[in-house]
Amino acid sequence: SAVISQKPSRDICQRGTSLTIQCQVDSQVTMMFWYRQQPGQSLTLIATANQGSEATYESGFVIDKFPISRPNLTFSTLTVSNMSPEDSSIYLCSVTRRDRGPGNYGYTFGSGTRLTVV
Amino acid sequence: AQTVTQSQPEMSVQEAETVTLSCTYDTSENNYYLFWYKQPPSRQMILVIRQEAYKQQNATENRFSVNFQKAAKSFSLKISDSQLGDTAMYFCAFMKHAPPGTYKYIFGTGTRLKVLA
Numbered sequence: 001s002a003v004i005s006q007k008p009s010r011d012i013c014q015r016g017t018s019l020t021i022q023c024q025v026d027s028q029v030t031m032m033f034w035y036r037q038q039p040g041q042s043l044t045l046i047a048t049a050n051q052g053s054e055a056t057y058e059s060g061f062v063i064d065k066f067p068i069s070r071p072n073l074t075f076s077t078l079t080v081s082n083m084s085p086e087d088s089s090i091y092l093c094s095v096t097r098r099d100r101g102p103g104n105y106g107y108t109f110g111s112g113t114r115l116t117v118v
Numbered sequence: 119a120q121t122v123t124q125s126q127p128e129m130s131v132q133e134a135e136t137v138t139l140s141c142t143y144d145t146s147e148n149n150y151y152l153f154w155y156k157q158p159p160s161r162q163m164i165l166v167i168r169q170e171a172y173k174q175q176n177a178t179e180n181r182f183s184v185n186f187q188k189a190a191k192s193f194s195l196k197i198s199d200s201q202l203g204d205t206a207m208y209f210c211a212f213m214k215h216a217p218p219g220t221y222k223y224i225f226g227t228g229t230r231l232k233v234l235a
Contacts, residue, residue, distance in 0.1 A: 042209060042225040043163075090161060107223070109163035 006110030020079045023093035028073035037090040083117045120145045124226035139195045141210030150214045152193045158206040
């Protein structure tokens with residue numbers, strides 16, 4: 001399975017600022033996903049990032065708040081913009097490949113970015 | 119819409135004992151996949167086991183096995199011979215069978231498992 005390097009692993013940010021999280025994969029993958037895990041909560045999908053097209057956002061998430069880049073098949077960034085304390089969460093990226101069925105192996109996840117907004 | 123419910127927020131088990139984590143789900147789909155993920159304090163999401171809905175046989179991976187009851191929409195995880203390293207948050211997840219590019223997980227709220235020495 002793919003190996004994902006996600007950084008930063010954690011950050012403390014001032015409200016009103018923005019943070020960009022990077023996700024680097026050691027092999028080409030078709031689909032990359034960004035999740036948010038609020039304190040004590042489960043994972044919620046923010047958006048799906050496909051190379052060469054606009055990211056697809058889930059209900060409740062908008063591009064202005066969470067712009068995503070996907071410049072190639074091994075890299076993606078998620079920016080958390082104009083942050084407020086409510087954005088304090090763990091953000092995780094995950095990947096899968098188009099040529100594999102979802103039941104074959106599931107997704108691979110990055111180790112997450114713990115964001116605290118003060 | 120699909121939902122996944124884990125009714126046990128926290129559980130504990132003695133080392134070397136067996137523990138079962140519960141998961142129920144709701145869907146009108148016939149073809150889908152179910153997963154258990156483990157998230158230790160390192161935050162890394164680790165796939166523990168997966169089950170295809172069309173398979174009658176329960177999946178098994180070493181000390182981990184599932185009891186999949188399709189009619190009851192139940193998907194419990196049994197951990198045998200529990201080890202201290204099994205201490206983690208466990209998430210049950212559902213994914214419907216869909217065209218490539220549309221795979222999405224629905225995660226349960228998680229069960230925090232603590233293995234006691």
